[in-house]
Amino acid sequence: MTIPVLVVAGFLGSGKTTLLNHLLRTTGQVRVGVIVNDFGKVNVDALTVAAQVDSVVGLGNGCLCCVTDVSELDAMLDRLTTPGEDGGDPPVDVVVIEASGLAEPPAMVRLVVASENPAITYGGLVEVVDAAEFDDTRTRHPQLDKHLRYADLVLLNKVDRVTTAERERLLTLVRDLADGVPVVPTEHSRVDPALLFDPVDRPEPRWKQLSFEDLVAADTPHTEHVHAGYESIELVEDRPVNPLRFMSFLTDRPAGLYRVKGHVHFGVPGHTQRFTLHTVGPHLRLTRDEWPHGTTPGTTLVLIGAGLDREAIHTAFTETVEPNPEAVDPLDMASVTRYLRD
Numbered sequence: 001m002t003i004p005v006l007v008v009a010g011f012l013g014s015g016k017t018t019l020l021n022h023l024l025r026t027t028g029q030v031r032v033g034v035i036v037n038d039f040g041k042v043n044v045d046a047l048t049v050a051a052q053v054d055s056v057v058g059l060g061n062g063c064l065c066c067v068t069d070v071s072e073l074d075a076m077l078d079r080l081t082t083p084g085e086d087g088g089d090p091p092v093d094v095v096v097i098e099a100s101g102l103a104e105p106p107a108m109v110r111l112v113v114a115s116e117n118p119a120i121t122y123g124g125l126v127e128v129v130d131a132a133e134f135d136d137t138r139t140r141h142p143q144l145d146k147h148l149r150y151a152d153l154v155l156l157n158k159v160d161r162v163t164t165a166e167r168e169r170l171l172t173l174v175r176d177l178a179d180g181v182p183v184v185p186t187e188h189s190r191v192d193p194a195l196l197f198d199p200v201d202r203p204e205p206r207w208k209q210l211s212f213e214d215l216v217a218a219d220t221p222h223t224e225h226v227h228a229g230y231e232s233i234e235l236v237e238d239r240p241v242n243p244l245r246f247m248s249f250l251t252d253r254p255a256g257l258y259r260v261k262g263h264v265h266f267g268v269p270g271h272t273q274r275f276t277l278h279t280v281g282p283h284l285r286l287t288r289d290e291w292p293h294g295t296t297p298g299t300t301l302v303l304i305g306a307g308l309d310r311e312a313i314h315t316a317f318t319e320t321v322e323p324n325p326e327a328v329d330p331l332d333m334a335s336v337t338r339y340l341r342d
């Protein structure tokens with residue numbers, strides 16, 4: 001299991017810190033490590049802080065870390081993702097970094113994507129935009145359009161501050177500008193964490209200390225419940241898929257797609273193993289191993305995003321099916337193996 005590292009960006013006051021606090025509160029068993037450049041911003045009840053060592057503040061359900069600039073980020077990621085001395089689990093399941101300033105998000109994304117740390121994987125760049133200020137921000141910062149296209153997911157936040165008609169106009173405009181990047185409308189950055197990363201299935205100990213998360217959950221008002229706001233599509237196919245057609249299905253990403261995970265069966269001579277795939281936006285990650293004993297090779301994918309065209313996706317995927325994998329040129333597998341990380 002690798003630890004996804006997400007980067008949260010957005011203009012001043014758009015709702016980035018609100019998103020971090022929301023994730024710390026609502027991720028169930030997922031332990032979220034948060035990296036901010038100022039602890040003071042995150043709403044930590046002093047009583048719930050279990051320990052503060054150097055620049056890491058430990059919480060019941062995660063860690064809060066502090067970095068002053070990008071150069072410290074790598075070391076902080078190592079710390080958060082290294083298993084304990086007892087060889088047990090690393091301290092967190094997911095890391096969320098709040099990027100500040102305009103230049104930082106691309107630098108942070110590059111650092112995470114290029115990281116040599118085998119424990120982490122890039123989890124996506126989430127751009128938070130303020131619906132009520134959108135037109136003004138765009139006038140003042142024309143580069144906002146570029147930021148939208150560069151993101152892997154856009155949260156159109158503060159929709160409670162605009163009328164329904166305005167919300168629809170903005171949603172259409174932002175979707176248009178984001179050019180295929182999924183856009184999810186939110187209030188107080190309340191996005192379903194399942195859109196961002198996978199839930200963790202950790203057996204609950206029969207007896208456990210009350211955690212930060214339990215305390216918050218106990219007094220979380222009903223209105224805090226998240227609306228799904230995202231969808232997932234499962235694709236299952238027993239027949240092999242063609243490497244070139246399948247890779248172009250992934251790289252010509254369907255509009256609204258945020259991430260894809262699953263197993264792929266190419267069945268091409270010399271490449272009949274199981275390929276495990278994770279994508280976030282345009283970033284692909286593949287590993288290869290043998291099919292577990294007793295399983296029939298086949299492709300099973302879960303696509304997660306917002307505003308997905310189910311029918312178009314099913315059709316495009318079906319077109320990748322290869323009736324005669326033995327006849328496929330093994331060199332065509334280079335389009336797949338160049339993404340391998342094993």
Ligand SMILES: Nc1nc2c(ncn2[C@@H]2O[C@H](COP(=O)(O)OP(=O)(O)OP(=O)(O)O)[C@@H](O)[C@H]2O)c(=O)[nH]1
Nearest residue numbers: 011012013014015016017018157158159187188189
């Ligand atoms: N009405 C409304 N207010 C919101 C919403 N989301 C955030 N806010 C408020 O907007 C203000 C700014 O939110 P933050 O989460 O601090 O924004 P930020 O992007 O972290 O801000 P900076 O770090 O200063 O750039 C706070 O007062 C939030 O409570 C929302 O959806 N609706």
